[in-house]
Amino acid sequence: MTLASVISTPRLRLRRPEPSDLPAYTAYYMGPRSHFVRGPYTEDECFEKFATVLGHWQIRDYGRYTITLDDTAIGHVGPLGIDANKPPELTWTLWDGAHEGNGYATEAAIAMRDHLLGDQGWPLLEILVQPDNKPSVRVAEKLGAQLTDLPAPDWYPGCLTYHLTSESIGEALQ
C-alpha cells in the first residue's frame, strides 16, 4: 500500500520532501548539529545526500518526510531502507537547535511509527542512535522501542540499535 503523501499531527505536517527543502537541509548538514550523523558535510555532499533522499522515494516507494511547522521545514522523519535484506531504519532529525525541547521530534516520530507499523502493517523498524545523543535516545524510549544487543554496523560505529514493533503502538505520548 502506498504511504500517505501527507501526515498531520496536532502541531506538525509531514509531507514528501521537495527540492525547495534543500537550503534548510544543507544548513543543518553543514552545521555543528550534524556531528551525531557523521557531519558536518560540504555543500556538495549535502546536495548529493538530499538528492539521495528524493531518489529513495522513487526506488523504494517510501522514504523520509519533511517535518513542517506552520509551513516552515524544520526537519525530517521517516524510514530509510538502503539494504533490502535489513529492516528499514526509522530516522528523525530537527535541523535547527531552536526547535528542540518542544517534543516535535517525538510527535513526528510517533506519527511515522503509527503510520508504518499500524496503517501499513510493517512488522519492524530499526532505530540507530549514538548513546551520547540524549535527545534522540529519549525519543526512542518514548516511541516504546526496545534496546537490542545487536552490534553497530560498520558505517555507524558505537551506535545503539533499538527495535520498534507494532506492540509499541498506542502508548501515550508523554
Place this chain on the structure above:
Amino acid sequence: MTAPILTTDRLILRKPNAQDADAALAFFQSDRSRYVGGPHSLGAAWRSFAGEIGHWDIRGYGMWTVTLKDTGRAIGLVGPWHPADWPEFEIGWLLFDDADQGHGFAAEAARAALDYAFVALNQPTVVSYIAPANSASIALAERLGATLDKDAAQPHPDKPCLVYRHAADDNDGSPEAYA
C-alpha cells in the same frame, strides 16, 4: 516534473528508476566504477544511484538511463551532472558492463545528451570531467569533438582530472551531428 525521453537509432534514454537499481548497484560496487569514485560498498552504491534520481528533481535534468531500444535492457547512465560545487555543467557517461563497450553506445547516447544540453537546456558551454587514466573515456571525448581545456576550473582541485570542453557548433541538432 515530466522527465524528457531521448531516442536515438538504437537507444532510448529515460530518467533512472527502480528497475535499473540492480544493474546500477552492480556497476557502482565493481571495479568498472573506479573512475567515478568507486568501487563502493552496497550502501554507498545505493546512495549514489538514488542521488542520480534526486538530481533530476533538484535540477530539472540529470543523467538518463541508457536502454537498448530492442530489449529495454539498461546499459548505463549518460547525461548532465551538476551537483552543488561543480564548477561547470557536465555531461558524463558510463556503461555498466564491459560487454556493452565497443559498440558505440556511449557515443550515440552522449551525442543525444549534448544536443539536449546545448539546444533544449541552452547551455553556453559543456564540459566532461575525466580521470587521467580513463583512456576509453578520453578517446570518446575526442571522438565527440571535445578538446582538452587545461585552464578550466577543477571540481576537486586536490585530485585533478582532465577537463574536456565540448563544441556547441557540433551539436546544433542537425542530422550531421549524428552521422
